[in-house]
Amino acid sequence: MDVIAWHSAPGCHASSLRGITAEKSIDCQRTRVVTSRNRSSHHDVIDSKWVSSRYPPGRSGSKSKKLYRFPRVHSSLEGIQNADSGSFIDEYGTYVTDRGDNVRRAVIPGLPDGDSGATISRRFWEWKPNLKVYYETSGSENINSPPVLFLPGFGVGSFHYEKQLKDLGRDYRVWALDFLGQGMSLPDVDPTPQLNNNGETEKESSMWGFGNETEPWANQLVYSIDLWQEQVRYFIEEVIKEPVYLAGNSLGGFVALYFAACNPQLVKGVTLLNATPFWGFVPNPKRSPRLSKVFPWAGTFPLPANVRKLVQIVWEKVSDPTSIAGILKQVYADHSTDVDKVFDNIMETTRHPAAAASLASIMFAPQGQLSFRDSLERCRMSNVPICLVYGKEDPWVQPIWGLRVKRQLPEAPYYQISPAGHCPHDEVPEVVNYLLRGWIKNLETKGSVVMPLLDNQHSLEHDTNAELEFLRLGSKRLVKVRLYGSDFSLWDQISSFINTRIKDIKMKFL
Template sequence: MMELLSLSCSSHTSPVDFRRESGLFQKKIISRNPLATSIRCSSSGVAGKNAGVSPITTTSNPPVLPRLLIPELPPGGNNMSSPIISCFWEWKPMINVHYEKSGMENMESPPLLFLPGFGVGSFHYEKQLNDLGREYRVWALDFLGQGKSLPSEDPTTTTASTADQSSWGYGEQTEPWAEDLVYSIDLWRDQVQNFIENVVREPVYIVGNSLGGFVALYLAAFNPDLVKGVILLNATPFWGLLPNPTRSPKLAKLFPWAGTFPLPARVQSLTEIIWQKMSDPECIHDILKQVYADHSTKVDKVFNHIIEATQHPAASASFASIMCAPRAKISFDESLIRCKRQGVPICLMYGKDDPWVNTFWGLQVKQQLPEAPYYQISPAGHCPHDEVPEVVNYLLRGWIKNIESEGKFSLPLLEDSKDLENDISRDIEFVREGSRRLVRIQVYGTCLSIWERISLFLKSYVTRLITMSSN
């Protein structure tokens, strides 16, 4: 049964860029020359943590194809860029989901849905909505408990003893609408499922970064009829600390609290300490510095949006709920197996220089899905869609075109059928703000076993350690 929709839309506006003059990263560090540090590929195909390390030359280096020039992004703020509309959808009473959309006039094109990573929201896909919205219908949503999908009222009752608290979720009792509310991966899967059924109303291509990648795969495993294909961008292969009550009921009973509201007193004090650190602007700055490989990337807007979300009165309790929520009913690997069995098309695009979800994890996915195209991008970190959107958008267009044409159009960068079996590398050039940029994409074939890749990874890692120690 289709639920009633309550949609409230407004024109998209950007937050104030209070570090416009110098740039967020430039406050503390010197920006890299993007051309000088663009190509940092090793034969292992797995990223080292440190940027600017010399490449490893071995006999197993894949052949480098001729350089390819791809289109630049459309300039923002004019009619060349697809406008973004900000909306709210009332999923359940008092539970509103914020999302953004673009390109709704492209009725003959397939729909795309973008799922964000932890701590960010739909704003992290601005470069996709502005660009891809010119050809496709595109949505990006905020997971409940994050971004602008935080509650509009306190989920707990306020008493005389708690009336002076500025934070929500610490009251005496749970409000009726928030009974059993836990910001878990199962809740997010249900949220995305209902969003597709009630807002998009047809199967979609789902693109997920980090946490969003896990949710995308998890949804596809249970609801393949809603998914045309899944694109994983440095997808995290694990989420949640506590056992799932459905999968491990006896073990779950050992944990009396699993993310519900209100927070227990012992959890409140610990949350306040951790949240004070996690929401500090300097801490957020340092995290962004870790996950972006090219520190010349402008992240002021992303920084501002994250800060804005941390100032919401429900932010700290929501953070505690997320951290203590149960794991998914099935694991990431089990979701992969289900998707493979059900024939869900999957594409992998991983930033090579991610210190958190390095490409070793992507190679494990590739081992389970040898026919899935795997594009490793460097320089790019945990968020390749924001760091090198020109490249990610180009690959997205090509992969969707291949799926929609049932293989009549070749996969991006794989025009020769022989390239599907063997590893290849290709330099990709594009223009951004008048300057030429260069990245290298390594495409993994189907022939090399995971053990061979692990061996290459270990050789790469040892060589990097030797190089670092000698410097």
Template sequence: MQVTPAVSTTPTPGKYWQWRGQSIYYVKAGEKQQRPPLLLVHGFGASTDHWRKNIAQLQADFEVWAIDLLGFGRSAKPEMAYSADLWRDQLNDFITEVIGQPTVLAGNSLGGYTCLCVAAQRPEAALGVVLLNSAGPFSADQSSDEPDPLQAEVQPPKQPEVWQKFLGEAAKWIFGQPLARLILFQYVRQPWVIRQTLERVYLDKSAVTDQLVEEIYRPSCDAGAAQVFAAIFSNPQGEKVDILLQQLKSPLLMLWGEGDPWMNTKERSPKFRQYCPNLTEYFLRAGHCPHDEVPEQVNSLLKSWVLSIADVV
């Protein structure tokens, strides 16, 4: 009987890859298999460290890769225009130049949206895509879908419709001011604010450890981190999710942390099914980051699904 490796809280050491003149940090674990490799992509403000519990178990069955998007984690943080198209191209080039074969992409939140962009717009790179509480706007209801979870965190509370529209426009104006964005960045990067934010979006508060807070806080101290934060808020949204789903040819697995306060998963789920009726979907008792909160469940579901599609791709 095969023994499942215990969940580890120790990040796997990584390496750097040069992309468009910038240093990109990535992690590789496990050996090359007949089955497809996995590429794990973090959400807004996170990094490869956020996948440490998944890498520890999945590496027994897969060649596993994780990457820090440009502007996050240990990757470079140059002053430039950040967008879903930029990160899509980063992941596509990484798959082509480093992994060297089509891959199953799995992403959380902003990382999920970026993985969907790759699978839909660079289909030769993706054998499948796994979305964990994925961000991204739909065409039909742009007001309810945040481009990333941090913007959800700093939005005003829900108000009557007239006030909601007014406060939304006011927030957009405030975020458009460089000084206001800098002040906001200095606030949200404080460790106690990071902890409070995580405790709001994790159902299991014990999963919000000092290590997790430090892993999110540390990159915010890098040179250029404030400029990245400001640039992301000032750039337009990418392609709408419904358009991407209509372009998608590879299999899709949706893993929802049903207790996510940033996304109404029960309302968001049918939108994905409307445009991709053949997707596979599970709801887990977790918050915005199910891969970190209930890693054993996520790892088991991800493994079973990848093995099932490996027989047909």
């Protein structure tokens, strides 16, 4: 997350620790305000054959009325004994001690148990004909609280934010959606219906999108980052109806940043959770018109005949349960994390008849009109607050990528969590939720509440190390968090990263 001066880089007020929600100068060709359109959009409570009984009805939890302190926190401190006489409860209700070696030690809240969590509502929103967006929401009773929208990574959906919806939904109004072409935002009819088999195999005829003619509603449909950016804009304008805090993991982080760059007036702040720094292989026709012509197909329907054969081969591999289990094992640093629900939800998506062709469209879709770096620069110029929260043990978006973002936004607060992999919000949700709450409070109170792990203004300049302890299923867990200060040297961090890797390799052979 970044810490910045007023009307400078994204983040918080460096001179007085005042968070900012500055007016945003719009750096896009078109300006849109939050309005309700007279289109025939509606919201449906879930009723689909693609939804299984894994979604039990939830029950509402109680919501604390206090702004800076959470009475529920104290239940998470049970079993903490022999507290140091210098310990205190900070403005986040966190039990803080100092270990004496420049490392802060804090006991933070665990996740809510059972009935104490917020109720999650699951719905569909019809954006365009035959294109329904699935989303989940909680905290609707928190009328005057800030709205928070979570965007998922590639191959997953809103289910990946269940721990945020149940926890943060007690204090905020929270949404999470599925991108079109993923999760449960897949079409409910075939975009290229096959009138007869025409020599197609039984497997091909059972897969949507493998026909030769495209339905009118699917003309020019391509599951691209530009489509998702537009989807998010309309969702905010028509469903949430006010500017939001965005948080996105992996692909969702790229989309969140891209969206904020084009629609700063609709964004109060962006949190990047191991955001992927690039997306797409096919050049964008507007950015590279000549080069894009080299690629004869750019993800539209129907799929070309040669692509269909390739998709079938690839799909058999990527949809195999063993492959999915292997990927989850790779991206989660702590293998004790329960990923059964994540696995089940991914497997359910693979059984949808439109899933294979949707994957092909996603993989061959053009790149966005803005690169990740361009989006960062636009957000900086528009004073969009940016927050960085990265898992250190991510095998895909390794720490070097987060450090590059930090270099471009040197005053951005950057929290690095260890052990945590590619999906820190699911692996260590206690820590991510704690940091998100703190960052939002800092901005909402214009800095009267200091960001997590900071004591004073001087803390902004230098790195701060902390050990966060919490209870999970009755057992204590300990996670290390490093907050990079504005006194940042990319070379020092790269050297530290290389040295750490060398030590890890040596340890394996000892």
